[in-house]
Amino acid sequence: MKTKIRVVLVEPEHEINLGSVARAMENFGAGELWLVRPRARRGFEAKMFAKHAWPLLQKAKKAGKLEDAVKGCSFVAGTTGVPRRYWKGIKNCITPRELAEKIKAGEKIAVIFGSEGRGLGKADLGKCGAVVSVPTSKKYPVMNLSHAVAVVLYELNSGNAAAGPLYLPAPKKKVARLEKMFKEIVSSAPAVRDKEKVARAFGQILSRGRPGDDEVQALFAAMSGIRKAMRPRPRPS
Numbered sequence: 520m521k522t523k524i525r526v527v528l529v530e531p532e533h534e535i536n537l538g539s540v541a542r543a544m545e546n547f548g549a550g551e552l553w554l555v556r557p558r559a560r561r562g563f564e565a566k567m568f569a570k571h572a573w574p575l576l577q578k579a580k581k582a583g584k585l586e587d588a589v590k591g592c593s594f595v596a597g598t599t600g601v602p603r604r605y606w607k608g609i610k611n612c613i614t615p616r617e618l619a620e621k622i623k624a625g626e627k628i629a630v631i632f633g634s635e636g637r638g639l640g641k642a643d644l645g646k647c648g649a650v651v652s653v654p655t656s657k658k659y660p661v662m663n664l665s666h667a668v669a670v671v672l673y674e675l676n677s678g679n680a681a682a683g684p685l686y687l688p689a690p691k692k693k694v695a696r697l698e699k700m701f702k703e704i705v706s707s708a709p710a711v712r713d714k715e716k717v718a719r720a721f722g723q724i725l726s727r728g729r730p731g732d733d734e735v736q737a738l739f740a741a742m743s744g745i746r747k748a749m750r751p752r753p754r755p756s
Contacts, residue, residue, distance in 0.1 A: 538568025539665030597647035
């Protein structure tokens with residue numbers, strides 16, 4: 520059972536890239552394309568470079584907001600060619616191969632690519648469960664949009680993506696409950712100074728790590744014990 524891949528282009532600027540992206544998608548079996556506030560139109564150049572993938576580009580859906588373009592996907596990954604630009608907000612970028620190892624067979628995921636001129640902004644990257652960066656030469660790190668799409672789709676179409684990970688990721692609702700429990704513990708811990716920052720960091724770790732169900736269950740047990748130990752003990756009468 521193959522992973523279902525949705526490619527999302529945010530504000531694409533050039534027709535040539537629209538066509539080339541569609542062709543790469545056809546090459547690697549990604550059949551769903553969304554365009555968020557596209558600046559390029561689907562004209563002659565787009566059709567010429569799409570070749571036999573023109574029907575895929577024709578049926579691409581448009582959206583005014585990124586949130587609308589990723590609805591229905593269980594996992595959302597953003598991409599960047601310059602991870603150092605967002606170093607303070609994004610400590611760990613993963614490679615396309617590592618992304619392939621995180622997803623499971625049959626899962627529907629969205630991979631987001633920014634415009635040719637600016638890439639994805641920090642706000643959009645902050646909405647993603649993972650940030651992917653293709654390892655490139657330091658002399659010229661930023662890839663052409665369609666080339667980056669092709670590299671990412673190649674890895675997702677590899678054996679790792681088809682087989683899926685060797686564990687079952689925990690349900691989103693369960694992870695959300697764990698995140699809420701951690702936030703409650705942190706908020707009642709006087710020694711923790713920046714409570715919001717700590718809680719947010721834990722949420723980001725969960726999102727990037729995609730823990731398995733048994734791992735989340737173990738953390739529930741540990742946090743329940745911590746919360747119990749933090750409760751004030753009744754004074755002896």
